[in-house]
Amino acid sequence: MDVRALARRVVEGDHVAAARAISLVEDRHPQAVQLLQELGPYTGRAYVVGLTGPPGAGKSTLADALTRLLRRRGQRVGVVAVDPTSPFTGGALLGDRIRLVDHSSDPHVFVRSLASRGSLGGLSEAAGDVVRVLDAMGCEVVLLETVGAGQVEVDVVRAADTVVVVAVPGLGDAVQALKAGMMEIADVFAVNKADHPDADRTVAELVNMLRLAPRDGWEPPVVRTVATTGEGVEELLAAVDRHRKHQEAEGLLGRRRRERARAEVLRAAEAQLRRALLQEASALVEELAAQVQSGRLTVGEAARLLLQRAGVLR
């Protein structure tokens, strides 16, 4: 395949080429390296909005409603739905990927689902590069939607410039659902299904918690939405815009993107090291693991010896 030609077509906004490019990146195809090199100069322009929250909060419907609004503004939109699906269930079980049909004929909306095949670890690595492809193809806004609320989702959504955490009233304890790492990554809260009788309580709980911890001069607003009717979605987008302007005015956006690049590089370095150790030092790994198992070595010592004997660290 001619990777340069593919890259050129991506930059021209060709959907078929973009789909192909994303597949290469997702599969970590050897040619993905060159592809990303070619696309590099065309990236850095898209504004990435992360949408995360517990299952059933209505993130997909909200992403749909936001896409409609952004299209009305004339902006080109990319949507990446990251689904850390179990390799066991394969993700086909729920059919929740049948969606966004009403954008499928719009050449300025590009929607892609990313499922983890096998290891969850690679997903956050891939997500950043998939966003780069959409960025290079000219998407002005990329919505990065993640299912669930675990560490992988937190890592994925950190690739966003603004993180919208979608809470929902009455689904168990809304605040509990937000516990695991969600509170401190939110720039904007959407309390979706705000027509639910418990919505007031959920909003009040969130506002109370947020007052405790503004960051960088920004207190995350709490916006009520009903994604199915579109209610509150303009307010949500306005809150995202305000956050963007706040970050740009304070020089925070560049800093945030730098931090993200640093984390991505370190994660990729760890992954490369792991692959190298498993390939070139598998007997050593095996021997040290056996000594840990029998209690002769601690995990920490074994790790140190591994890095030392494999010549990685002195």
Added chain:
Amino acid sequence: MDVRALARRVVEGDHVAAARAISLVEDRHPQAVQLLQELGPYTGRAYVVGLTGPPGAGKSTLADALTRLLRRRGQRVGVVAVDPTSPFTGGALLGDRIRLVDHSSDPHVFVRSLASRGSLGGLSEAAGDVVRVLDAMGCEVVLLETVGAGQVEVDVVRAADTVVVVAVPGLGDAVQALKAGMMEIADVFAVNKADHPDADRTVAELVNMLRLAPRDGWEPPVVRTVATTGEGVEELLAAVDRHRKHQEAEGLLGRRRRERARAEVLRAAEAQLRRALLQEASALVEELAAQVQSGRLTVGEAARLLLQRAGVLR
């Protein structure tokens, strides 16, 4: 502090010493290294049962009920509740750690909550070592309970010899809640709150999915429980016992523990490398991150250059 004396008291089953030892391990105190070395020879005897599932599934109540049963058998029990709490909320919000009060006067039950302070990354590393302390203090069974269903929980619960996934009917879509990586790690399913009208449907869904994928000759049983009344808890423990015997008979337990040790060593090696890179090559990391940000380098190239220039890989 005299670490050898502390280790001796842990091995004698002293609760105060064990609590102290766990704090050292959790905080990654410099003395934790020696402590774990001293305890090493006394480990490898505890059988570790993981309990995981979505928030609100009743894992704590189930752990309580299992502890009572195990005590009736005369076994010494350790309970580790891992709560990847947001550093923002601090975990105190829900007060859900006020529990297991009825075991507090029993010298043969040791309960400990592990919360992540700051980074979630270290939690799975710490959990393995905390289990080792309980193992060394003579706990014959360790219940490892995790809140949530993200990648951290999956990593933590992989430190178990038998993984019980707790599902619950009617809480959103029970199967959806199990999607993210839970299905393929379950050795036993407990459908808790089985007095709920939707329980039959949840059990049927699970049984259907499981038939598709027995592993190593083991088809995970689905047990109905009502943790609050103790109903089904004996059957659950019997299922865990069957799984243990199956693994022992087939030589699977040793293999599983070896795989676990290998994963722990690799994770610790990555963490050590990351610390070393951030300490010794922070300017290089910064420079490469800037080049990624500006599109001049891909993440993968930057990672390769980082490892190369820092002398880690050729």
